Ligand SMILES: Nc1ncnc2c1ncn2[C@@H]1O[C@H](COP(=O)(O)OP(=O)(O)O)[C@@H](O)[C@H]1O
Protein backbone atom coordinates (compact mmCIF):
# COMPACT_ATOMS: atom_id res chain seq x y z
CA UNK A 433 0.00 0.00 0.00
CA UNK A 434 1.20 3.51 -0.66
CA UNK A 435 -1.01 6.49 -0.17
CA UNK A 436 0.96 9.70 -0.35
CA UNK A 437 -0.29 12.88 1.22
CA UNK A 438 1.53 16.14 0.60
CA UNK A 439 0.48 18.61 3.26
CA UNK A 440 1.16 22.23 2.22
CA UNK A 441 4.68 21.36 1.14
CA UNK A 442 7.02 24.20 0.12
CA UNK A 443 10.60 24.42 -1.06
CA UNK A 444 12.57 27.63 -1.27
CA UNK A 445 16.01 27.76 -2.80
CA UNK A 446 18.07 30.94 -2.48
CA UNK A 447 15.70 33.46 -4.00
CA UNK A 448 13.42 30.93 -5.71
CA UNK A 449 10.15 29.52 -4.46
CA UNK A 450 10.35 26.27 -6.39
CA UNK A 451 7.32 24.65 -4.72
CA UNK A 452 4.63 26.72 -3.02
CA UNK A 453 2.30 25.17 -0.48
CA UNK A 454 1.35 22.16 -2.55
CA UNK A 455 -1.32 19.95 -1.03
CA UNK A 456 -2.03 16.74 -2.87
CA UNK A 457 -3.64 13.47 -1.86
CA UNK A 458 -2.39 10.58 -3.99
CA UNK A 459 -4.40 7.40 -3.50
CA UNK A 460 -2.89 3.96 -3.49
CA UNK A 461 -2.55 2.60 -7.01
CA UNK A 462 -2.89 5.95 -8.77
CA UNK A 463 -0.86 6.97 -11.78
CA UNK A 464 -0.45 10.61 -10.88
CA UNK A 465 1.32 12.82 -13.40
CA UNK A 466 2.99 16.06 -12.33
CA UNK A 467 2.75 18.14 -15.49
CA UNK A 468 3.90 21.63 -16.32
CA UNK A 469 6.34 23.78 -18.23
CA UNK A 470 10.07 23.73 -17.58
CA UNK A 471 11.01 25.28 -14.23
CA UNK A 472 7.55 24.99 -12.65
CA UNK A 473 8.85 22.82 -9.81
CA UNK A 474 8.00 19.27 -10.92
CA UNK A 475 11.41 17.74 -10.23
CA UNK A 476 11.72 19.55 -6.92
CA UNK A 477 8.34 18.24 -5.82
CA UNK A 478 9.29 14.67 -6.79
CA UNK A 479 12.66 15.01 -5.01
CA UNK A 480 10.84 16.23 -1.91
CA UNK A 481 8.68 13.09 -1.97
CA UNK A 482 11.79 10.93 -2.47
CA UNK A 483 13.59 12.63 0.40
CA UNK A 484 16.34 14.04 -1.82
CA UNK A 485 15.33 17.58 -0.85
CA UNK A 486 14.28 18.84 2.54
CA UNK A 487 11.04 20.82 2.60
CA UNK A 488 11.12 24.44 3.77
CA UNK A 489 7.60 23.95 5.13
CA UNK A 490 4.90 21.29 5.11
CA UNK A 491 4.80 17.54 5.66
CA UNK A 492 4.76 14.35 3.63
CA UNK A 493 2.72 11.41 4.83
CA UNK A 494 3.05 7.86 3.55
CA UNK A 495 0.08 5.74 4.56
CA UNK A 496 -0.62 8.18 7.36
CA UNK A 497 2.93 8.24 8.74
CA UNK A 498 4.94 11.44 8.64
CA UNK A 499 8.05 10.58 6.62
CA UNK A 500 9.26 14.19 6.26
CA UNK A 501 12.38 13.45 8.32
CA UNK A 502 13.11 9.96 6.98
CA UNK A 503 16.17 9.59 4.75
CA UNK A 504 15.48 8.41 1.17
CA UNK A 505 16.49 4.79 1.81
CA UNK A 506 14.01 4.51 4.69
CA UNK A 507 11.10 5.57 2.49
CA UNK A 508 9.30 2.74 0.73
CA UNK A 509 9.71 4.52 -2.62
CA UNK A 510 11.82 3.93 -5.71
CA UNK A 511 12.99 6.68 -8.02
CA UNK A 512 13.67 6.38 -11.75
CA UNK A 513 15.60 9.25 -13.29
CA UNK A 514 15.70 10.62 -16.79
CA UNK A 515 19.39 9.76 -17.01
CA UNK A 516 18.81 6.13 -15.81
CA UNK A 517 21.92 6.42 -13.59
CA UNK A 518 23.10 2.84 -14.25
CA UNK A 519 26.49 1.65 -13.05
CA UNK A 520 28.54 1.34 -16.27
CA UNK A 521 30.98 -1.26 -14.92
CA UNK A 522 28.24 -3.61 -13.69
CA UNK A 523 26.26 -6.08 -15.79
CA UNK A 524 22.52 -5.72 -16.22
CA UNK A 525 22.04 -8.46 -13.64
CA UNK A 526 24.25 -6.71 -11.08
CA UNK A 527 22.63 -3.34 -11.81
CA UNK A 528 19.16 -4.71 -11.22
CA UNK A 529 20.21 -6.60 -8.09
CA UNK A 530 22.10 -3.67 -6.60
CA UNK A 531 19.38 -2.41 -4.21
CA UNK A 532 19.01 -5.94 -2.79
CA UNK A 533 22.76 -6.52 -2.44
CA UNK A 534 23.15 -3.27 -0.58
CA UNK A 535 20.45 -4.56 1.78
CA UNK A 536 22.47 -7.76 2.20
CA UNK A 537 19.80 -10.17 1.07
CA UNK A 538 20.82 -13.81 0.49
CA UNK A 539 22.41 -14.36 -2.90
CA UNK A 540 19.96 -17.07 -3.98
CA UNK A 541 17.01 -14.83 -3.17
CA UNK A 542 18.53 -11.92 -5.10
CA UNK A 543 19.13 -14.09 -8.17
CA UNK A 544 15.52 -15.33 -8.13
CA UNK A 545 14.08 -11.87 -7.74
CA UNK A 546 16.30 -10.37 -10.47
CA UNK A 547 15.29 -13.16 -12.86
CA UNK A 548 11.64 -12.56 -12.08
CA UNK A 549 11.78 -8.81 -12.69
CA UNK A 550 13.95 -9.23 -15.78
CA UNK A 551 11.36 -11.57 -17.27
CA UNK A 552 8.53 -9.10 -16.62
CA UNK A 553 10.46 -6.37 -18.44
CA UNK A 554 11.81 -8.59 -21.25
CA UNK A 555 15.44 -8.31 -20.12
CA UNK A 556 16.06 -12.03 -19.61
CA UNK A 557 18.46 -12.32 -22.54
CA UNK A 558 20.48 -9.25 -21.60
CA UNK A 559 21.51 -10.03 -18.04
CA UNK A 560 25.23 -10.45 -18.85
CA UNK A 561 25.59 -7.23 -20.83
CA UNK A 562 26.90 -3.92 -19.58
CA UNK A 563 24.88 -0.71 -20.05
CA UNK A 564 27.13 0.47 -22.91
CA UNK A 565 25.94 -2.50 -24.97
CA UNK A 566 22.25 -1.62 -24.57
CA UNK A 567 19.91 0.62 -26.55
CA UNK A 568 18.30 3.63 -24.87
CA UNK A 569 15.04 1.76 -24.42
CA UNK A 570 16.79 -1.25 -22.88
CA UNK A 571 18.70 0.97 -20.43
CA UNK A 572 15.45 2.59 -19.47
CA UNK A 573 13.97 -0.83 -18.71
CA UNK A 574 17.02 -1.80 -16.63
CA UNK A 575 16.53 1.37 -14.58
CA UNK A 576 12.88 0.42 -14.12
CA UNK A 577 13.82 -3.13 -13.18
CA UNK A 578 16.22 -1.83 -10.57
CA UNK A 579 13.39 0.24 -9.11
CA UNK A 580 10.98 -2.72 -9.20
CA UNK A 581 13.28 -5.26 -7.63
CA UNK A 582 12.60 -4.06 -4.08
CA UNK A 583 8.86 -4.10 -4.70
CA UNK A 584 8.37 -0.56 -3.41
CA UNK A 585 5.01 0.90 -2.51
CA UNK A 586 5.42 3.76 -4.96
CA UNK A 587 7.47 4.56 -8.03
CA UNK A 588 8.71 8.10 -8.57
CA UNK A 589 9.71 8.84 -12.15
CA UNK A 590 11.26 12.02 -13.50
CA UNK A 591 10.84 12.32 -17.27
CA UNK A 592 11.94 8.70 -17.77
CA UNK A 593 11.10 8.69 -21.48
CA UNK A 594 12.60 11.97 -22.58
CA UNK A 595 15.88 10.41 -23.80
CA UNK A 596 14.05 8.01 -26.12
CA UNK A 597 13.19 8.63 -29.76
CA UNK A 598 9.55 9.22 -30.69
CA UNK A 599 8.73 5.64 -31.71
CA UNK A 600 10.33 4.04 -28.67
CA UNK A 601 8.72 6.63 -26.43
CA UNK A 602 5.24 5.69 -27.56
CA UNK A 603 6.01 1.95 -27.19
CA UNK A 604 7.45 2.49 -23.71
CA UNK A 605 4.42 4.58 -22.76
CA UNK A 606 2.22 1.59 -23.49
CA UNK A 607 4.57 -0.67 -21.50
CA UNK A 608 4.43 1.63 -18.50
CA UNK A 609 0.64 1.70 -18.57
CA UNK A 610 0.59 -2.12 -18.64
CA UNK A 611 3.21 -2.32 -15.90
CA UNK A 612 1.24 0.03 -13.66
CA UNK A 613 -1.84 -2.10 -14.16
CA UNK A 614 0.06 -5.30 -13.39
CA UNK A 615 1.87 -4.02 -10.29
CA UNK A 616 -1.05 -2.08 -8.86
CA UNK A 617 1.51 0.25 -7.25
CA UNK A 618 1.33 4.02 -6.89
CA UNK A 619 3.13 5.91 -9.67
CA UNK A 620 4.11 9.56 -9.44
CA UNK A 621 5.39 10.59 -12.82
CA UNK A 622 6.93 13.89 -13.88
CA UNK A 623 6.72 15.13 -17.44
CA UNK A 624 6.37 18.34 -19.44
CA UNK A 625 4.79 16.32 -22.27
CA UNK A 626 1.02 16.66 -22.40
CA UNK A 627 0.63 13.53 -24.54
CA UNK A 628 2.34 11.42 -21.86
CA UNK A 629 0.14 13.01 -19.23
CA UNK A 630 -3.11 12.56 -21.17
CA UNK A 631 -2.40 8.95 -22.12
CA UNK A 632 -0.93 7.58 -18.89
CA UNK A 633 -2.39 9.51 -15.96
CA UNK A 634 -5.29 8.47 -13.83
CA UNK A 635 -5.00 12.06 -12.56
CA UNK A 636 -2.92 15.03 -13.63
CA UNK A 637 -1.64 17.76 -11.32
CA UNK A 638 -0.77 20.72 -13.53
CA UNK A 639 1.86 22.97 -11.94
CA UNK A 640 2.45 26.63 -12.68
CA UNK A 641 5.18 28.57 -10.91
CA UNK A 642 5.42 26.10 -8.03
CA UNK A 643 1.69 25.98 -7.40
CA UNK A 644 -0.95 23.49 -8.43
CA UNK A 645 -3.10 25.08 -11.10
CA UNK A 646 -5.56 22.18 -11.40
CA UNK A 647 -5.79 18.54 -10.33
CA UNK A 648 -8.13 16.10 -12.03
CA UNK A 649 -8.55 13.34 -14.56
CA UNK A 650 -7.14 14.07 -18.02
CA UNK A 651 -10.74 14.52 -19.22
CA UNK A 652 -11.56 17.05 -16.50
CA UNK A 653 -8.53 19.19 -17.29
CA UNK A 654 -9.13 19.02 -21.02
CA UNK A 655 -12.89 19.49 -21.00
CA UNK A 656 -13.24 21.92 -18.08
CA UNK A 657 -9.96 23.79 -17.70
CA UNK A 658 -10.02 25.77 -14.49
CA UNK A 659 -8.08 28.67 -15.98
CA UNK A 660 -6.69 30.11 -19.20
CA UNK A 661 -3.32 28.63 -18.17
CA UNK A 662 -4.76 25.10 -18.20
CA UNK A 663 -6.72 25.80 -21.39
CA UNK A 664 -3.57 27.04 -23.09
CA UNK A 665 -1.31 24.26 -21.82
CA UNK A 666 -3.36 21.23 -22.86
CA UNK A 667 -4.28 20.64 -26.46
CA UNK A 668 -2.29 20.90 -29.64
CA UNK A 669 -2.70 23.49 -30.90
CA UNK A 670 -4.02 24.93 -27.64
CA UNK A 671 -7.47 26.37 -27.08
CA UNK A 672 -8.23 29.54 -29.08
CA UNK A 673 -8.65 32.38 -26.59
CA UNK A 674 -10.00 35.80 -27.47
CA UNK A 675 -11.47 38.88 -25.83
CA UNK A 676 -15.25 38.99 -26.00
CA UNK A 677 -18.34 40.47 -24.44
CA UNK A 678 -21.20 38.50 -22.98
CA UNK A 679 -24.65 39.77 -22.33
CA UNK A 680 -27.91 38.17 -21.39
CA UNK A 681 -29.95 36.98 -24.29
CA UNK A 682 -33.34 35.51 -24.87
CA UNK A 683 -32.01 31.92 -24.84
CA UNK A 684 -29.23 32.40 -22.35
CA UNK A 685 -26.13 34.43 -23.08
CA UNK A 686 -24.77 36.03 -26.18
CA UNK A 687 -20.99 36.06 -26.79
CA UNK A 688 -19.78 38.72 -29.17
CA UNK A 689 -16.43 39.85 -30.49
CA UNK A 690 -15.17 41.09 -33.82
CA UNK A 691 -16.54 38.54 -36.32
CA UNK A 692 -18.14 36.45 -33.60
CA UNK A 693 -21.72 36.37 -32.48
CA UNK A 694 -22.71 33.18 -30.72
CA UNK A 695 -25.66 32.40 -28.52
CA UNK A 696 -25.02 30.25 -25.48
CA UNK A 697 -28.03 28.33 -24.28
CA UNK A 698 -27.05 28.72 -20.67
CA UNK A 699 -29.79 28.64 -18.12
CA UNK A 700 -30.41 32.29 -17.35
CA UNK A 701 -33.73 34.05 -17.32
CA UNK A 702 -35.02 35.33 -20.64
CA UNK A 703 -36.37 38.57 -19.19
CA UNK A 704 -32.99 39.86 -18.05
CA UNK A 705 -31.96 43.38 -18.96
CA UNK A 706 -30.16 43.01 -22.26
CA UNK A 707 -28.09 46.14 -21.75
CA UNK A 708 -25.85 44.49 -19.17
CA UNK A 709 -22.60 43.37 -20.71
CA UNK A 710 -19.44 41.85 -19.31
CA UNK A 711 -15.96 41.59 -20.68
CA UNK A 712 -14.66 38.00 -20.77
CA UNK A 713 -12.10 35.78 -22.41
CA UNK A 714 -13.83 33.22 -24.58
CA UNK A 715 -12.17 29.95 -25.54
CA UNK A 716 -12.88 27.32 -28.20
CA UNK A 717 -10.81 24.21 -28.90
CA UNK A 718 -9.50 23.93 -32.50
CA UNK A 719 -11.23 20.58 -33.07
CA UNK A 720 -14.58 22.05 -31.98
CA UNK A 721 -14.69 24.59 -34.79
CA UNK A 722 -16.61 23.10 -37.71
CA UNK A 723 -16.01 24.71 -41.06
CA UNK A 724 -19.16 25.79 -42.86
CA UNK A 725 -20.02 28.01 -45.80
CA UNK A 726 -23.29 29.05 -44.18
CA UNK A 727 -23.79 32.36 -42.48
CA UNK A 728 -22.60 31.37 -39.08
CA UNK A 729 -21.59 32.50 -35.64
CA UNK A 730 -17.93 32.95 -36.47
CA UNK A 731 -16.69 34.37 -39.77
CA UNK A 732 -13.34 35.17 -41.29
CA UNK A 733 -10.75 34.60 -43.95
CA UNK A 734 -8.32 31.70 -44.32
CA UNK A 735 -4.71 32.88 -43.91
CA UNK A 736 -2.89 29.54 -43.77
CA UNK A 737 -3.53 25.81 -44.11
CA UNK A 738 -1.08 23.39 -42.49
CA UNK A 739 -1.07 19.77 -43.58
CA UNK A 740 -0.49 17.33 -40.71
CA UNK A 741 -1.09 14.24 -42.81
CA UNK A 742 -4.37 12.97 -41.42
CA UNK A 743 -5.61 16.44 -40.49
CA UNK A 744 -5.23 20.07 -41.45
CA UNK A 745 -4.82 23.14 -39.32
CA UNK A 746 -6.81 25.99 -40.80
CA UNK A 747 -5.77 29.45 -39.62
CA UNK A 748 -8.50 32.03 -39.95
CA UNK A 749 -8.39 35.75 -39.41
CA UNK A 750 -11.64 36.57 -37.70
CA UNK A 751 -13.84 39.50 -38.66
CA UNK A 752 -13.50 41.93 -41.50
CA UNK A 753 -10.93 44.32 -40.13
CA UNK A 754 -7.19 44.10 -40.71
CA UNK A 755 -5.48 42.01 -38.03
CA UNK A 756 -4.49 44.12 -35.07
CA UNK A 757 -3.92 41.56 -32.36
CA UNK A 758 -2.84 37.94 -32.18
CA UNK A 759 -6.15 36.96 -30.68
CA UNK A 760 -7.92 37.85 -33.91
CA UNK A 761 -6.69 34.61 -35.47
CA UNK A 762 -8.23 31.28 -34.61
CA UNK A 763 -6.98 27.85 -35.60
CA UNK A 764 -9.32 25.01 -36.49
CA UNK A 765 -8.32 21.37 -36.72
CA UNK A 766 -10.19 19.40 -39.35
CA UNK A 767 -9.85 16.05 -41.11
CA UNK A 768 -7.87 16.38 -44.34
CA UNK A 769 -8.83 17.64 -46.80
CA UNK A 770 -10.61 20.48 -45.07
CA UNK A 771 -11.56 21.75 -48.53
CA UNK A 772 -10.55 25.38 -48.03
CA UNK A 773 -7.76 27.51 -49.44
CA UNK A 774 -5.91 30.62 -48.41
CA UNK A 775 -8.11 33.65 -49.08
CA UNK A 776 -11.42 31.79 -48.78
CA UNK A 777 -14.11 33.49 -46.73
CA UNK A 778 -15.46 30.85 -44.38
CA UNK A 779 -17.52 30.46 -41.27
CA UNK A 780 -17.41 28.16 -38.29
CA UNK A 781 -20.30 26.46 -36.62
CA UNK A 782 -19.74 25.89 -32.95
CA UNK A 783 -21.71 24.07 -30.33
CA UNK A 784 -22.64 26.48 -27.52
CA UNK A 785 -21.37 24.01 -24.93
CA UNK A 786 -17.94 24.14 -26.58
CA UNK A 787 -17.45 27.81 -25.71
CA UNK A 788 -15.49 28.28 -22.48
CA UNK A 789 -15.54 31.58 -20.61
CA UNK A 790 -12.83 33.00 -18.37
CA UNK A 791 -12.45 36.06 -16.17
CA UNK A 792 -9.97 38.42 -17.88
CA UNK A 793 -8.71 39.71 -14.51
CA UNK A 794 -7.95 36.36 -12.86
CA UNK A 795 -7.90 33.97 -15.82
CA UNK A 796 -10.28 31.71 -13.91
CA UNK A 797 -13.10 29.78 -15.52
CA UNK A 798 -16.53 31.34 -15.28
CA UNK A 799 -19.90 29.72 -15.09
CA UNK A 800 -23.20 31.47 -15.25
CA UNK A 801 -25.83 30.63 -12.73
CA UNK A 802 -29.49 31.28 -12.96
CA UNK A 803 -30.24 33.99 -10.43
CA UNK A 804 -32.28 32.90 -7.42
CA UNK A 805 -35.95 33.64 -7.96
CA UNK A 806 -36.13 36.11 -5.06
CA UNK A 807 -33.47 38.35 -6.57
CA UNK A 808 -34.68 41.14 -8.86
CA UNK A 809 -34.16 40.24 -12.48
CA UNK A 810 -31.05 41.78 -13.89
CA UNK A 811 -29.21 42.04 -10.59
CA UNK A 812 -27.32 38.81 -11.11
CA UNK A 813 -27.64 38.75 -14.83
CA UNK A 814 -24.00 38.28 -15.59
CA UNK A 815 -22.86 37.15 -12.18
CA UNK A 816 -19.63 35.43 -12.99
CA UNK A 817 -18.86 32.62 -10.61
CA UNK A 818 -15.35 31.20 -10.62
CA UNK A 819 -15.33 27.43 -10.46
CA UNK A 820 -13.97 26.34 -7.07
N1 LIG B 1 19.26 23.01 -6.26
C1 LIG B 1 18.68 24.14 -6.67
N2 LIG B 1 19.15 25.35 -6.28
C2 LIG B 1 18.55 26.51 -6.66
N3 LIG B 1 17.46 26.57 -7.44
C3 LIG B 1 16.94 25.40 -7.87
C4 LIG B 1 17.51 24.13 -7.51
N4 LIG B 1 16.76 23.16 -8.09
C5 LIG B 1 15.78 23.78 -8.77
N5 LIG B 1 15.87 25.13 -8.64
C6 LIG B 1 14.96 26.12 -9.21
O1 LIG B 1 13.65 25.77 -8.81
C7 LIG B 1 12.71 25.97 -9.88
C8 LIG B 1 12.02 24.66 -10.20
O2 LIG B 1 12.96 23.76 -10.74
P1 LIG B 1 12.57 22.27 -11.13
O3 LIG B 1 11.87 21.63 -9.99
O4 LIG B 1 13.81 21.60 -11.62
O5 LIG B 1 11.55 22.49 -12.32
P2 LIG B 1 11.01 21.45 -13.44
O6 LIG B 1 11.44 20.08 -13.06
O7 LIG B 1 9.53 21.65 -13.46
O8 LIG B 1 11.61 21.91 -14.74
C9 LIG B 1 13.52 26.54 -11.03
O9 LIG B 1 13.43 27.93 -10.99
C10 LIG B 1 14.92 26.08 -10.72
O10 LIG B 1 15.87 26.97 -11.28
Ligand SMILES: [Mg+2]
Nearest residue numbers: 474475476590
Ligand atom coordinates in the same frame (compact mmCIF):
# COMPACT_ATOMS: atom_id res chain seq x y z
MG1 LIG C 1 12.63 18.66 -14.08
